[in-house]
Amino acid sequence: MRKILLAVAVLTVVIVLIYLRRGAEPPAVTAPNVSSLSVEVVQARRQLWPQLLSASGALAPWQEAVINAETSGLRIASLEADVGSRVKKGQLLATLASETVLAEESKQQAVVAQAVANLEQANSNDRRARVVGQGGALSEQQREDYRIKVATAKADLAGARAELQTTRIRLKQTRIVAVDDGIISSRTALLGKVLSAGDELFRLVREGRIEWQAELDSRQLARVQTGQLARLILPGGQSLEGRVRLVSPTLNNKTSRALVYVSLPEDSAARAGMYASGQIELGPREAVTVPDTAVILRDGRSYVFTLGDDMRVVQRPVEVGRRLQQAVEILSGLNEPARIVRAGGAFLNDGASVTLVQPQVAQP
Template identity: 25%
Template sequence: MRIVWTVIFVVALGAGGYLLWRHAPRQVEERRGTNRPTTATVEYRDIEFNIIVAGEIAPAEQVSVRPEINGRIATLEVDIGDRVKKGQVLFTLDDKELQQQRSSSQVEVDRARLQLEQARRDFARAEQLFRANLLPLETYEASRTSLELASNALQRAERELALIEERLTKTKIVAPFDCTVLTRPVSVGQAVAGSGGISGGTEVLVIADLNNLIINAHVNQADVTYLKPGMTVEVAIEAVPGLKVIGEVERIAPQATLRNNIKGFATRIALKNVDPRIQPGMTANITIPVARAEGALAVPLAAVFTEQGERFVFVKQPDGQFEKRPVQIGLSDYFYAEVVSGLEEGEVVALEPPPGVSLGSVRAELAGSGRAGGPSERMRNGKAGERRSSGSLGGPRGSGSGEGTPRGLRPRGPAS
């Protein structure tokens, strides 16, 4: 008897689990359908469409510091991260050998100067004797030649001394401007080569002016037409969440280059009011304004449908039925579309085809106009009215049909 009751219990338990498994997904779908809005109200709102271009932050002025002469590092006055004022000593070279050469050269100059004075006295006496017809012409001319040779010897010795003193000045390297030390690949006592050699010299320091930073960006050829020198853009720093600064477009290359198999234009953007948290090498996202409509009559993108090239919406009537109505669309971002004509404020539109309308014959899609977004562009960042430039560091242009946008809708620029 116990075995029979056990079998009945197991069968009942299995049947209950099977029924629960069959009905649970349906209940979840019903809850989802209940919570998901199916209509929206036509209202006025601002619509803005932007392009996002990624670039790398770099100093406006960066210098690789190399000695002009060969030598050995005697002192390193700075290290990585130090802030240095203009004219402050960065490092010095061992100048003992040059000091000895300078002393020897100074002795030669003094000797040549004494010899010149002696030659002048000899020539003065020879000249007096020659005029008194007491000295042969040959001796007089020899005395004058000795004077000229002594003068040339002094000039040569002074030039050699000047060269040595100039080399001595190159043993002390100072900062050319207010800067910060970025790298220091050498140490005290290391032999370094001068910049005049074949190798170009040994890099001792890399310094940069971090008070003036720029962004080097590669802007896709399809987006560069929206940029102009002097344009103000908004810059977001990925490494510092929430930080946004203002930049100004300084230069746009006159010729396109190929980078990561994408043709674009090198663009330089200067940052204004640099935040101390911004460092070279960080990635910056530049927002390029393309189009903006203030106070535009708008509906969600999901409410706009396309059939055989005609755009229309389903407007809710007082009796609860939906009327199919053609509309003219202007500017759109990734969530809303401007309605130029066909709707009025306060009307209610459907976000999905009403019952009885085949989903296969109606598509909720705004075809790109090629001005603010085209068929080959996809949303990459989830922000309304923004898309990534394919020429940026954010990656290549997408080839899908609008992933990331509601129901596959694509943004478009101002109505042509």
């Protein structure tokens, strides 16, 4: 009996020791939240931004000048300019063979000299007739004949001088010159070709000026005014700025669209025949803006991440509008006081925990 009681006592002591040992174990430690990214936050800003009107259209010369042959029957003797040549007004572009015209000029000079001599003779005869007629030796009819011969000689001289002037004009036309400053855009003149009056020889872009002919519909056209700033992108990726020079007063009957002519800077990469897209700046309008790095694109929609008090981010869909100078307009989907993740949203997911980093301030 004593052995049984001793065994029970020992067992009880063992159970008590096990229980006390378990109660002394430290509680389990809950793992802290692990931050996935360190971020900076910004708030949306209200700014006055110009309204942008998107358009596209062709690039064309401001004005073209056509240089034609003004005389016929002469061959091209020399060519002094080619496509791409930058020329000044009056600069020689080509010459025509002038031997025939020079011979005609010499002939007409002789005709003029003969007409001058005939007039002098007629005047001399008329003076003598007046002296003799005072004595009654000549009839009134004879005296009238001498006066008519003087008038006829004067008319012959005027005609000869006019023919000489015509020949000299034709001689001047053997020099083909630029009618204005510009750049030669085409050349159809061929060395040795015999010309007819009106044949096109050269075509030039006046002053080298190229403009953008933006196509707009009637609703857009009503918002555009002369002098507004326009920005366009050339096919090669270059950006250009210009000013609206002219707004077309009518629309095309077939397309119901009108042209807006935008002057571009000289010596730019713009070339006639290119097709470009761009935007025309209208009057300013208030915009809620965030840095463009804060907006990410997923599944065809735009999102921003906002930071809550629990240091977790929330993915919010937004509607974006205009873009200007590394910022983007938010049209809807965002409360302005919200803290917005400035960058790195592409590496975040909805509900992710982040660490807030204060932006560094430049030292003075």
